Amino acid sequence: MSIEAESGTRARTRRAILDAAVTVLSERRTASMSEIADAANVARSTLHRYFADxxxxxxxxxxxxxxxxxxxxxxxxxxxxxxxxxxxxxxxxxxxxxxxxxxxxxxxxxxxxxxxxxxxxxxxxxxxxxxxxxxxxxxxxxxxxxxxxxxxxxxxxxxxxxxxxxxxxxxxxxxxxxxxxxxxxxxxxxxxxx
Amino acid sequence: MSIEAESGTRARTRRAILDAAVTVLSERRTASMSEIADAANVARSTLHRYFADxxxxxxxxxxxxxxxxxxxxxxxxxxxxxxxxxxxxxxxxxxxxxxxxxxxxxxxxxxxxxxxxxxxxxxxxxxxxxxxxxxxxxxxxxxxxxxxxxxxxxxxxxxxxxxxxxxxxxxxxxxxxxxxxxxxxxxxxxxxxx
DNA sequence: GAAAAATAAGACAGAGCTGTCCTATTACGG
DNA sequence: CCGTAATAGGACAGCTCTGTCTTATTTTTC
Missing domain, CATH: 1.10.357.10 (Tetracycline Repressor, domain 2)
Known part of the structure; x- marks a missing residue:
């Protein structure tokens, strides 16, 4: 019912992105979106679909x-x-x-x-x-x-x-x-x- | 005689740049060359003449x-x-x-x-x-x-x-x-x- | 005050990153 | 197994930063 009724797939991808982002950004806070996407094993376009900015x-x-x-x-x-x-x-x-x-x-x-x-x-x-x-x-x-x-x-x-x-x-x-x-x-x- | 026989002017400018750079970069290590030049009250071109890179x-x-x-x-x-x-x-x-x-x-x-x-x-x-x-x-x-x-x-x-x-x-x-x-x-x- | 040194100001191309968009595949769920 | 959801892979323009240059202008220095 909630707005957050994401499919299991979405939730999993989202987690993967967040985890990868923490890892990468903790080492270098200016890391590019590409680097984060790579670390999450996800296309940059996908990353931007989850987080526009x-x-x-x-x-x-x-x-x-x-x-x-x-x-x-x-x-x-x-x-x-x-x-x-x-x-x-x-x-x-x-x-x-x-x-x-x-x-x-x-x-x-x-x-x-x-x-x-x-x-x-x-x-x-x-x-x-x-x-x-x-x-x-x-x-x-x-x-x-x-x-x-x-x-x-x-x-x-x-x-x-x-x-x-x-x-x-x-x-x-x-x-x-x-x-x-x-x-x-x-x-x-x-x-x-x- | 040494290679470092800089005129007083050069030495002074160099110091100003170094000091400004420390100040600016200590606050944000990704600050641009422009910001550093501004902080040193110097044109960006001048900055690059003192430090090519x-x-x-x-x-x-x-x-x-x-x-x-x-x-x-x-x-x-x-x-x-x-x-x-x-x-x-x-x-x-x-x-x-x-x-x-x-x-x-x-x-x-x-x-x-x-x-x-x-x-x-x-x-x-x-x-x-x-x-x-x-x-x-x-x-x-x-x-x-x-x-x-x-x-x-x-x-x-x-x-x-x-x-x-x-x-x-x-x-x-x-x-x-x-x-x-x-x-x-x-x-x-x-x-x-x- | 004139020659030399140093600077300011800006033009310029190249590079990287960003955010948006589109299309072809792939994976998922009923 | 079929339709839908999600993804990969790129193309694209806009932006910022960089490093190099050129040309005036100012400042030293003698």
């Missing part, structure tokens, strides 16, 4: 990223247990998003200002901000850090860990361990003052 | 970045004093490079593999690697981290701090303090094991 494709990718990102956050159940553990789960969940994270990161650092991503995120609440503020409030996170700083650094560490692993400069497991350890140590409230 | 311009920028980066590293005197202090000085020195850092970061994450930058860096030794290994050897840095990890994380934190400051999401001083504190805490050898 490049802009339209990007928007769909952002929506997709938001959907998967939200799912990851849901799964991390950030409101359960100590903030320290929650943010640990979040790091793992984000890390698993892989190239999708790279795509978003690059996409967002383009028009820094009010990217549609943030508007759409705000519209559905931001559990990340909540857990950071919870940790600061209950003393599990170092009060010397602003929430903004923690959010930004968290992304930077998780993203760049992914980068390190994805181009083979470090093995997955050691990198993940180091990532968690880094976040944990950096955020920890110091027993003996600095 | 885009490739030639980029190469000059990389050389420039290496020169300034090396100077910064020199100034940080990484071989003096405790490794912890040395890496702290290095962070400040790199931070001061500003947009030049952004340019390099973006440039390097393009053709990840064997970018000319690394070749040229190797040719002149890498004090960063030395100080990291020194810190690991003498127990000032957490032995749970590989040198590769420390190097990568260090860059990620410094760079993303610059990013945070440069687009006005955080004030300079608090950001720098947080950056140093983060690096210090992350690298510190833990008194009581994890």
């Amino acid at each position: 490049r802009a339209e494709l990007i928007e769909a990718l952002v929506d997709n990223a938001i959907a998967r990102g939200s799912a990851a956050v849901q799964e991390a159940a950030l409101d359960k247990g100590p903030a320290t553990d929650a943010i640990r789960r979040l790091a793992l969940a984000y890390f698993d998003l892989g190239p999708l994270m790279t795509f978003l990161w690059q996409e967002l650092s383009l028009d820094q200002e009010d990217h549609p991503f943030w508007q759409k995120m705000e519209a559905q609440g931001d559990p990340m901000t909540e857990v950071v503020e919870r940790g600061l409030a209950d003393g599990s996170f170092d009060p010397a850090f602003e929430a903004e700083w923690i959010r930004h650094m968290f992304w930077a560490v998780v993203f760049s860990t992914w980068e390190l692993v994805s181009d083979g400069r470090m093995a997955r497991q050691p990198a993940i361990s180091a990532m968690l350890r880094t976040i944990e140590k950096a955020l920890a409230t110091e027993a003996a003052g600095a | 885009r490739a030639e311009l980029i190469e000059a920028l990389v050389d420039n970045a290496i020169a300034r980066g090396s100077a910064a590293v020199q100034e940080a005197a990484l071989d003096k004093g405790p490794a912890t202090d040395a890496i702290r000085r290095l962070a400040l020195a790199y931070f001061d490079l500003g947009p030049l850092m952004t340019f390099l970061w973006q440039e390097l994450s393009l053709d990840q593999e064997d970018h000319p930058f690394w070749q040229k860096m190797e040719a002149q030794g890498d004090p960063m690697t030395e100080v990291v290994e020194r810190g690991l050897a003498d127990g000032s840095f957490d032995p749970a981290f590989e040198a590769e990890w420390i190097r990568h994380m260090f860059w990620a934190v410094v760079f993303s701090t610059w990013e945070l400051v440069s687009d006005g999401r955080m004030a300079r001083q608090p950001a720098i303090s947080a950056m140093l504190r983060t690096i210090e805490k992350a690298l510190a050898t833990e008194a009581a094991g994890a």
Whole structure:
């Protein structure tokens, strides 16, 4: 009944395109439509039939990223247990998003200002901000850090860990361990003052 | 006598172009030659007379970045004093490079593999690697981290701090303090094991 | 102030990407 | 098995960027 009553074929092709696009664009955000079509094993004309514009494709990718990102956050159940553990789960969940994270990161650092991503995120609440503020409030996170700083650094560490692993400069497991350890140590409230 | 016996005028124009290019390209690495020329207050034809190719311009920028980066590293005197202090000085020195850092970061994450930058860096030794290994050897840095990890994380934190400051999401001083504190805490050898 | 150096301004062809369109095949579903 | 849906493969014009050139104009420099 919905407008989205696509035939199985269409849905499958659409997925293939979106997946290929994330992969290709995460490596080079200026990749041409041809390259994306090739990566999806689809003719360029087909790609354009699914997404008339490049802009339209990007928007769909952002929506997709938001959907998967939200799912990851849901799964991390950030409101359960100590903030320290929650943010640990979040790091793992984000890390698993892989190239999708790279795509978003690059996409967002383009028009820094009010990217549609943030508007759409705000519209559905931001559990990340909540857990950071919870940790600061209950003393599990170092009060010397602003929430903004923690959010930004968290992304930077998780993203760049992914980068390190994805181009083979470090093995997955050691990198993940180091990532968690880094976040944990950096955020920890110091027993003996600095 | 040298081939580089440029008139003062040429040297000045060249500098203006290089500076403008760093600024523009650090914000968008696909900026056109026209945009760069405009930013340098120079006709596009003039730009092309100084740098025939885009490739030639980029190469000059990389050389420039290496020169300034090396100077910064020199100034940080990484071989003096405790490794912890040395890496702290290095962070400040790199931070001061500003947009030049952004340019390099973006440039390097393009053709990840064997970018000319690394070749040229190797040719002149890498004090960063030395100080990291020194810190690991003498127990000032957490032995749970590989040198590769420390190097990568260090860059990620410094760079993303610059990013945070440069687009006005955080004030300079608090950001720098947080950056140093983060690096210090992350690298510190833990008194009581994890 | 005159010769030389450097620049601005713009014309130009070649290349690549984009978005649209059309036609011949191929795959799907009833 | 037949009709429909979906695709592949190209042709096409419009656009932007690039690199090269040429010709005036301005700025140094002596």
